[in-house]
Amino acid sequence: MPIDREFKKKLFAMMLKIRLAEEKVVEVYAKEQQMRTPTHLSIGQEAVATGVCLALRDDDQVFASHRCHAAYFAKGGDINAFFSELCGRENGSNAGRGGSAHLSAPEKNIHSSPILGGMVPVAVGAALAFQLNGTDQVAVGLAGDATYEEGVFAESLNFAVWKKLPVLFICENNLYSTNTHLRDRQPRSTICERVSMPELKAVSFDGNDVEVVYLKTVAAIKKIRQGRGPQFIEFLTYRYREHVGPNYDYDKGYRTKQEVDEWQEKCPVENYARKLVRAGVLKKEDVQELNKKYSAYADQAYQKALRSPWPLKEGLLENVC
Amino acid sequence: MSVRELSYGDAISEATVQAMELDSEVFVMGLGVDDYKGIFGTTLAAHQKFGNARVIGTPACENAMTGIAIGAALNGKRPLLVHARNDFMFLALDQLINNASKWKYAYAGKSAVPFVTRGIIGRGWGQGPTHSQSIQSVLAHFPGIYVAMPSSPYIAKGILMEGLRSSVPVILLEHRSLYSMKEPVPVKPYMYPFGQGLIVHPGKDMTVVATSAMVKEAVKAAHILKKEGIGLEVIDPVSIQPLDEKIILTSVKKTGYLICADTSWASCGFASEVSALVAEKGFRHLKGPIKRVTLPACPAPVSRELEEAFYPDYRDIVSSIEELIGRDLKIDLEKYREVDAFKGPY
Numbered sequence: 180m181p182i183d184r185e186f187k188k189k190l191f192a193m194m195l196k197i198r199l200a201e202e203k204v205v206e207v208y209a210k211e212q213q214m215r216t217p218t219h220l221s222i223g224q225e226a227v228a229t230g231v232c233l234a235l236r237d238d239d240q241v242f243a244s245h246r247c248h249a250a251y252f253a254k255g256g257d258i259n260a261f262f263s264e265l266c267g268r269e270n271g272s273n274a275g276r277g278g279s280a281h282l283s284a285p286e287k288n289i290h291s292s293p294i295l296g297g298m299v300p301v302a303v304g305a306a307l308a309f310q311l312n313g314t315d316q317v318a319v320g321l322a323g324d325a326t327y328e329e330g331v332f333a334e335s336l337n338f339a340v341w342k343k344l345p346v347l348f349i350c351e352n353n354l355y356s357t358n359t360h361l362r363d364r365q366p367r368s369t370i371c372e373r374v375s376m377p378e379l380k381a382v383s384f385d386g387n388d389v390e391v392v393y394l395k396t397v398a399a400i401k402k403i404r405q406g407r408g409p410q411f412i413e414f415l416t417y418r419y420r421e422h423v424g425p426n427y428d429y430d431k432g433y434r435t436k437q438e439v440d441e442w443q444e445k446c447p448v449e450n451y452a453r454k455l456v457r458a459g460v461l462k463k464e465d466v467q468e469l470n471k472k473y474s475a476y477a478d479q480a481y482q483k484a485l486r487s488p489w490p491l492k493e494g495l496l497e498n499v500c
Numbered sequence: 501m502s503v504r505e506l507s508y509g510d511a512i513s514e515a516t517v518q519a520m521e522l523d524s525e526v527f528v529m530g531l532g533v534d535d536y537k538g539i540f541g542t543t544l545a546a547h548q549k550f551g552n553a554r555v556i557g558t559p560a561c562e563n564a565m566t567g568i569a570i571g572a573a574l575n576g577k578r579p580l581l582v583h584a585r586n587d588f589m590f591l592a593l594d595q596l597i598n599n600a601s602k603w604k605y606a607y608a609g610k611s612a613v614p615f616v617t618r619g620i621i622g623r624g625w626g627q628g629p630t631h632s633q634s635i636q637s638v639l640a641h642f643p644g645i646y647v648a649m650p651s652s653p654y655i656a657k658g659i660l661m662e663g664l665r666s667s668v669p670v671i672l673l674e675h676r677s678l679y680s681m682k683e684p685v686p687v688k689p690y691m692y693p694f695g696q697g698l699i700v701h702p703g704k705d706m707t708v709v710a711t712s713a714m715v716k717e718a719v720k721a722a723h724i725l726k727k728e729g730i731g732l733e734v735i736d737p738v739s740i741q742p743l744d745e746k747i748i749l750t751s752v753k754k755t756g757y758l759i760c761a762d763t764s765w766a767s768c769g770f771a772s773e774v775s776a777l778v779a780e781k782g783f784r785h786l787k788g789p790i791k792r793v794t795l796p797a798c799p800a801p802v803s804r805e806l807e808e809a810f811y812p813d814y815r816d817i818v819s820s821i822e823e824l825i826g827r828d829l830k831i832d833l834e835k836y837r838e839v840d841a842f843k844g845p846y
Contacts, residue, residue, distance in 0.1 A: 274608035274609075276606055277607060277608070281606045283607050283610070294598045297594065297595070297599055298599075299567070300564040300595065302571060303564065304571020304574070307568055308571065308577045309575070311553075311572070312576075318571065331594070335567065338559060338565075498604045498605050499605055500668045
């Protein structure tokens with residue numbers, strides 16, 4: 180299935196929007212100290228959330244992990260609510276109660292939570308509800324490579340495959356769990372080899388090519404809507420910045436600058452811009468304009484967040500029960 | 501209102517069926533809910549009536565199952581999870597605590613995940629270290645979930661029906677030793693609210709706050725002591741979280757004494773919580789020290805002889821009261837002992 184020009188622009192624009200919003204976080208996080216929430220940046224990984232979420236319908240549901248900013252935007256989360264949440268304001272996505280790792284937009288069908296594997300069974304439960312209700316919605320569990328080390332994933336996979344539930348498991352493999360490389364956590368076999376079973380063939384693709392991510396997700400979603408049960412896709416990608424926080428960390432010894440550089444050569448956003456310019460989908464000036472536009476969006480949203488009201492202390496106990 | 505005798509187990513079964521009739525979103529889920537035993541008979545009628553579509557047997561996956569209930573609840577379903585032993589809920593604490601109890605708060609009230617978890621507490625017949633714990637204080641520690649311990653068929657039916665229409669994740673801890681207990685239960689659906697305690701036995705001299713299976717031990721102690729001219733007021737809080745503070749404080753204000761009889765250990769437990777409540781808000785009414793009747797600080801043993809030594813009952817409540825009044829009442833407590841008619845397996 181070819182992707183039309185307009186949709187290619189859409190894929191690019193979403194990745195750029197995410198990148199520039201997060202670059203704004205990088206710019207102000209340490210310097211201005213306004214975002215008092217542990218922040219796991221998706222910089223370098225934008226293609227996965229973008230390609231996956233843009234392959235979904237609005238009523239499909241996404242359940243993301245701690246590294247959830249990209250998925251939040253790609254599923255339609257508002258940029259003002261994003262910056263306000265990071266700045267702890269009442270008009271934040273979670274009214275300052277959830278922070279960076281719980282970014283959510285229930286009306287856009289996205290929830291996030293940072294305990295590894297915590298959202299995987301929730302996605303399966305949403306899929307169970309879809310099956311019981313007879314809708315053709317799909318639930319997506321979007322999580323990193325370490326989530327698939329958690330016991331609850333095995334429980335969730337077993338249940339989902341047994342019940343043939345409409346759920347898509349996405350493994351966003353960025354090679355690292357905090358500061359530990361995959362080879363120091365898992366056997367030599369691949370994640371897909373270990374997840375696969377006769378009823379489910381797990382597949383792995385380049386997660387830095389947004390068109391690949393999009394097309395593979397579209398194919399998986401089609402199978403799921405046909406009633407063929409859960410699908411599992413691993414997308415290989417890489418985060419540039421430290422596990423949590425705005426800095427580079429190749430001087431800390433667990434990975435090399437050379438490795439980071441090599442992955443930056445494969446940058447999903449820049450490479451896609453070049454590709455679209457080469458193909459005549461966008462002109463160089465268009466790319467510059469889009470850069471300006473989304474930079475300004477991020478600036479304005481951050482400034483607006485700083486002017487937004489704090490939650491009232493009287494509201495501390497709201498929404499407990 | 502039409503009323504007839506119903507056992508604790510049958511009351512739970514009836515509540516399940518009636519809740520499913522009233523709300524088509526309610527479904528039952530758990531390991532063994534669809535088997536021939538149906539969780540001590542409590543899911544048999546529902547399974548017979550609604551079939552596998554709404555009574556869903558699951559693999560052994562307590563944590564995922566709880567997450568699955570959350571995801572289903574998020575989409576308007578009303579899951580009722582069942583654990584034949586509440587000890588297995590330790591495997592589900594991640595989802596119960598990290599997701600369910602935080603959900604409404606962390607998402608600023610924009611989404612909520614109401615569902616009910618039933619867990620059964622074992623006692624005796626060699627249930628041993630890992631099948632007879634009583635985990636209410638662990639769960640009630642965390643804001644954002646309701647925890648209740650029905651002590652009678654009437655409460656068991658009403659609170660399960662209330663739980664299945666609540667807007668909050670609810671945990672109901674039932675006691676296996678109460679399953680054969682019978683009392684009049686209305687035929688029609690009714691609700692027993694969370695956060696409302698009950699004066700099970702009125703009295704003017706001393707307050708006993710008792711939970712779950714300890715309620716009947718406290719009532720027994722009250723009957724024995726009545727003959728000695730001592731009036732025990734037995735209060736069943738029913739709900740551990742939220743707690744009916746008022747009913748406890750009002751009683752202590754009247755009696756000046758507090759004995760807490762809980763089904764679990766003392767350390768950081770519910771008996772300690774009630775003691776702290778009264779020490780904080782009812783101190784000036786106290787005429788003597790607070791007493792806690794709880795499990796000895798060891799895991800539950802298996803051997804019959806050791807079980808005898810392990811589980812507190814009415815005798816321990818009477819002894820604690822003798823300590824408070826400073827004299828031996830010289831009651832032949834052994835003559836009140838009931839023969840354990842249970843034949844097992846538990």
